[in-house]
Amino acid sequence: MREKNPLVSVVVPVYNVEPYVAECLDSVLAQTYRNIEVVVVDDGSTDGSPAICDQFANKDHRFKVVHKTNGGLSSARNAGLAESRGEWIAFVDSDDYVSPVFVEALLSAALSMNCEIAAIPMGRVFSEKGPCDLVRSLVEVPVATPLQTRDVQRLMLYQALDTGAPWRLYSRHGVLPEDSPFPEGLYYEDLATVYKMVARAEHVALVDCPSLYAYRWRKASIIRQNYRPIKADSSIVVSRQLYADICAWYPDLADAAASRCFSVNRMVYAQVPADQHAERARLWAELVKYRRVVAADPCARKRERLAATIACLGEGPFRAFCAACRRAGLLR
Structure with a gap:
């Protein structure tokens, strides 16, 4: 029987996001679900990001900062997973931020429907400069719908559901492999990984509420960078x-x-x-x-x-x- 108040680990990979990282970590700090640990992985940042991360660890015992040499997003996520202890895992990118009920809404959906994954279709996209209004209360979040694994795969393949790792809450023992799930040395790590996690689940609780997660559109993102x-x-x-x-x-x-x-x-x-x-x-x-x-x-x-x-x-x-x-x- 699953715990009613399980520990949720929020893994935040950080690399040279000094203008954004405090906003991201503040949003995680403000979660209405309190039994969380926040594993912040400084992936060899060369700006002021590491100092900001350390400040959060100093003011809240639930924050743990890992400083490592640069290895890329997959390496940082894998390092965060290795340091995490939670029964449930969420990923938040450090240039984004989340609703105060992000964890509570997804965990409630997963537990109430006995699903190994809870997901939103994708985050709400906003520009680098503009703000993004997110839901503030559970009453604003629609009731989740349980979907069979095959149906979720189909929706992701046809891009009706995004494959981004941050849009989901994962049962560690249900869908996450014991070794490092994200492929290091490659781009498009979410596309390479999320469908494998979904394949290990029997059902996914879909919460049709993109406003749980603010996804910052940046010109410097990997997708929009010049060709390599x-x-x-x-x-x-x-x-x-x-x-x-x-x-x-x-x-x-x-x-x-x-x-x-x-x-x-x-x-x-x-x-x-x-x-x-x-x-x-x-x-x-x-x-x-x-x-x-x-x-x-x-x-x-x-x-x-x-x-x-x-x-x-x-x-x-x-x-x-x-x-x-x-x-x-x-x-x-």
Whole structure:
């Protein structure tokens, strides 16, 4: 029987976010659910972030700060998990912030419905400069809906539910592996990881309330950074593994997996500079695998179906389409 007041560990990876980290940690400090520990992982920051993190540890015993050499987001999350003790785990990115009832709402949903994961569709997006209004009370949060694992996978593959790790509360013993779950040395770690966690759950409690989490849109984020070869490396490795796993676990979701794999490789392809022909060729080979399936799939996102249809005409038209999307800021 599960505890009625279990310890929840909130893992916050931090890297050079001095303008934002205090707002993030203040929002975690303000949680209405009090039985939490906050594991803050300073991933080798070179700005004033470490000192701010230490200040929170000095004023509240529930905060623990881990200082480590820089290893990337996956490395920081894995380090935070290793230091955590909670029966339940939440991830909050240090440039974002959360509603005061974020933990309470998700934990209540998970426990009341006996689910190993509670999730929101995604966070509420706001710009770097603008504020974001979040729910302040549980009465503003809708009742959760229990979904079967396969249905959650389908929604994530078709991008009706985001794959971001911070949108969820996870049962440590129910869905988290004992070793480090996030792949180090790769981008798109959430896409590579969350579907595996969901696969270990029987049901997911979906709380349709994006206003529990404020997701800051930043030009400096990995998705919007200029192209680097690691992006192609990562999208290819992650999408191949995702496709193989989904087809093995849920054969009827093969088309949905093709849609998601096409999407991540399309996004990266659109960022490759025109003179990097070898990089484009690598990604184009991946897109060719999925283009006809996605173009014919009525369940795929309209943008993916359009992109896949154009890809069926050849790389030239597809390249022009991607350039237009890039200029319009529509890579995702």
